[in-house]
Amino acid sequence: MIIHLDVGREKSISALEEAMVHDRLIMLATQKDAQNDKPAPEDIYSIGTIAEVKQLLKLPGGTIHVLVEGLRRAEIIAYNEFDPYFTVEVKEYEEIQTKTPEIEALIRTTIHQFEQWVKLSKKIPPETLVSVVTVEEPGRLSDLIASHLSLKIEDKQMLLAAIPVKERLEVLCDILGRELEILELEKKINVRVRKQMEKTQKEYYLREQMKAIQKELGDKDDRMAEAEEYRQRLKEQDLPKEVAEKIQKEIERLEKTPPMVAESSVIRTYLDWLLSLPWTKETEDRLDINVAEKILEEDHYGLEKVKERILEYLSIRKLNEHMKGAILCLVGPPGVGKTSLARSIARSMERKFVRVSLGGVRDEAEIRGHRRTYVGALPGRIIQGMRTAGSKNPVFLLDEVDKMSADFRGDPSAALLEVLDPEQNNTFSDHYVELPFDLSRVLWVITANAMHNIPRPLLDRMEIITIAGYTEEEKIQIALRYLIPKQLKEHGLTEKQLMFSEGTLQKVIRDYTREAGVRSLERNIAGLCRKAARRIVQHKRTAVKLTAQNLHTYLGAPKYRKTPTELNHQVGLATGLAWTEVGGDVLSVEVSVMPGKGQLTLTGQLGDVMRESAQAGFTYIRTRMRELGIQEDFHEKTDIHVHLPEGAIPKDGPSAGITMATAMASALTGRPVRTEIAxxxxxxxxxxxxxxxGIKEKVLAAHRIGIKKVIMPKENKRDTDEIPVNVKRALEFIFVEHMDEVLRAALIEGNNHE
Incomplete structure (x- = not known):
């Protein structure tokens, strides 16, 4: 072979120059390690080529460009000189061109393999192949084929060192076989890659064609555009890994589902829900206690216990950021501000506010959602509320939790256990969403009118805060601060056009309302605003002044009759205190005695507990006949009729036991009952x-109608700590342990009426 070489080492240049001076012959041998710049004899292969230097050209920088022609193989026998260049003693090998059947077979195999290699590799043109295979000398043929192969130095040296032609052809066949295997693998990989690329390119090309056709038709591929839109929305959100994977799968399903199939709309709705839920979004809490206290005071008058609990929660939240959400249950009659209090909590903390009413809910799916297999399936109200909030830490109000009921569709109160249990609600599972949702950051506020209607397991998970109702003074302040300004604004009036005085409000509260809250009071204020608005517009009045004297011209005659305290002391009429779901109430118990056969008649829609209390009271009076001065045979000759007015309203409970006994004792002894006592x-x-x-509610009801003294069991003394101070001052409490003490305090001595 004739090849060009670039020579740069000093020893190599010196050797070239020496060869040029003499016979132009040089020994070319390969280094074992090409990186070694100063090779020793052991670093050089012993078999190389004797070559003739044909041309020598010095290049700038000291490098020499040399053209050499290989003559024959040679083996280095010994190194004679080392400086300034290597001189060696060599043994030359002449090429022996003999052909045997075995060599002929090897030649044919080699040519066949080489042809295959050329076809697969496509690195050399077919003309070169023709020129190679026409060579007849086996040694020359093997060397020529080897020169066209891209081989490693070790393989080339192996072929060079194979002096016998047969050995050289065998080595070459082995190398060609290996190269063909590699090329076959390469071909397979290329075919596979090309197919994949062709498929991708084909799909891309077809999609582009489809887009172009749809563009021409003025139509769009809604499915593809929709899937792309969902993917974009997914990219824009930082969702938990599990949720992102689920959404990705559903998008792929949507792409494969034909648009006219009903399943596609189900997938779309599901994706919309998953992408709109606040999986990671949170609002930052305002934990400034002073600001929160100021807002709570602005929004609500009184309710100190509730405000104190909220400020405690905020204080702990400031000290511990990872605190789980509290579960506050506000229990109290309607109209005392339970719902608006929850709004104030949200405003004071700068959290989102969501309200869900549970009144009348009787299906478990309302809480946990429906399975997606059902037509019109939706998530439960909890997940719906979280989407409305747009954050995972809102103030969530569950209104009227005591109005839930259960039927064949499940028990919603049992489903609420998972929502409100701090140990479970960090992985709340909705049947529709099918992925765990974290509710542990939510501040739950629950409202109810009556505690006994809330299931015990649910009650166990809540912190109960009782709101009993308002005193007359509190109602006046609430009206002046909140209700009147609100109603004036709604009716387009100013404070100068309609003036309220405290006396007027007091008359409205006493004569036109009888409630624990302030809803009825607000309705009456709204009625006054409407009447005033008409007078101002129709009669061209500049202002309307309300007084206690002219109030009846606007609101009509008082709705509530005189209170028992304003009546004379009556025989057989006692005033009791009762607890109802709308607050405390005053209960009149009337007893009439007439000749008869000793029957005890009870009327007024009394429940079983109240009937039994009446029987117990009657039995007690029979045991105390002598002390009370009652005829011993009265139970044989006298009929007793116990009646509780307002017979249309069912009444039950143990609270009226001593009241009924006192009324019976009064009727049988003829001694009047003091009207100022309840x-x-x-x-x-x-x-x-x-x-x-229900002591607090009952005492507030007594104060509302002007009662001066309240008789209650001695064991209830501790409950009076919750009663407002101004109410405690206005009332006198008589704590009793026995019925004798009740009668001494309640009955007037003698038979004359005062």
């Missing part, structure tokens, strides 16, 4: 007075 307590056969519940 009482509550359960009675036993032996006359013991047992404690009852």
């Amino acid at each position: 009482m509550t307590g359960e009675i036993t056969l032996r006359g013991r007075v047992l404690p009852v519940g």
Whole structure:
């Protein structure tokens, strides 16, 4: 072969120059390590080529460009000189061109393999192949084929070192076989890659064609555009890995589903829900206690206990950012501000506010959602509320939790256990969403009118805060601060056009309302605003002044009759205190005695508990006949009729036990009952007075109608701590343990009426 070489080492240049001076012959041998700039004899292969230097050209920079022609193989026997260049003693090998059948077979195999290699590699043109295979000398043929192959130095050296032609052809066949295997693998990989690329390119090309056709037709591929839109929305949101993977799968399903199939609309709705839920979004809490306190004071008058609890929660939240959301349950009669209090909590913390009413909910799916297999399936109200909030830490109000009921569709209160349990709600599972949603950051506020209607397991997870109702003074302040300004604004009036005084408000509260909250009061204020607005517009009045004297011209005659305190003391008429779901109430118990056969008649829609209390009271009076001065045979000759007015309203509970016994004692002895006294307590056969519940509500009701003294069980003394100070000052409490004490306090001595 004739090849060009670039020579740069000093030893190599010196050797070239020496060769040029003499016979132009040089020994070319390969280094074992090409990186070694100063090779020793052991670093050089022993078999190389004797070559003739044909041309020598010196280049700038000291490099020499040399043209050499290989003559024959040679083996280095010994190194004679090392400086300034290597001189070696060599043994030359002449090429022996002999052909045997075995060599002929090897030649044919080699040519066949080489032809295959040329076809697969396509690195050399077919003309070169023709020129190679026409060479007849086996040694020359093997060397020529080897020169066209891209081989490693070790393989080339192996071929060079194979002196016998047969050995050289065998080595070359082995190398060609290996190269063909590699080329076959390459071909397979290329075919596979090309097919994949062709498929991708074909799909891309077809999509582009489809887009172009649709553009021409003025039509769009809604499905593709929709899937792309969903993918874009997914990219824009930072979602948990599990959620992102689920959305990705559903998008792929949507792409494969034909648009006219009903399933596609189900997938779309599901994707919209998943992408609109606040999986990671949170609002930053305002944890400034002073600002929160100021806002709560602005929005609500009184309710100190509730405000204190909210400020405590904020304080802990400031100290511990990862605190789980509280679960506050506000229990109280309608109109006392439970719902608006939840709004104030949200405003004071700068959180989103969501309200869900549970009144009348009787299907478990309302809380946990429907399975997606059903037509018109939707997530439950909890997940719907979270989407409305747009953050995972809102103030979530569950209104009227005591109005839920259960039927064959499941028990929604049981489903609420998972929502409100701090140990479970960080992975709340909605049947529709099918992915765990974290509710642990939510501040839950629950409202109810009556605690006994809330299921016990649910009640166990809440912190109960009771709101009993408002005193007359509190109602006046609420009206002046909130209700009147709100109604004036709604009716387009100013404070100068319609003036309220405290006296007027007091008359409205006493004569036109009887409630624990302020809803009825607000309705009456709205009525006054309407009447005033008409007078101002129709009669061209500049202002309307309301007084206690002219109030009846606007609101009509007072709705509520005189309170028992304004009447004379009556025989057989006692005033009791009762608890209802709308707050405390005053209960009149009337007893009439007439000749008969000793029957005890009870009327007024009394429940079983109240009937039993009446029987117990009657039995007690029979045991105390002598002390009370009642005829011993009265139970044989006298009929007693106990009646509780307002017979249309069902009444039940133990609170009226001592009231009914007092009224019966009064009717049988002829001694009047003091009208300024109201009482509550359960009675036993032996006359013991047992404690009852709802003391705060009952006391507020007594204060509302002007009662001066309240008789209650001694064990209920601790409950009076919750009663407002101004109410406690206005009332006198008589704590009793026995019915004898009740009668001493309630009945007037003698038979004359005062």
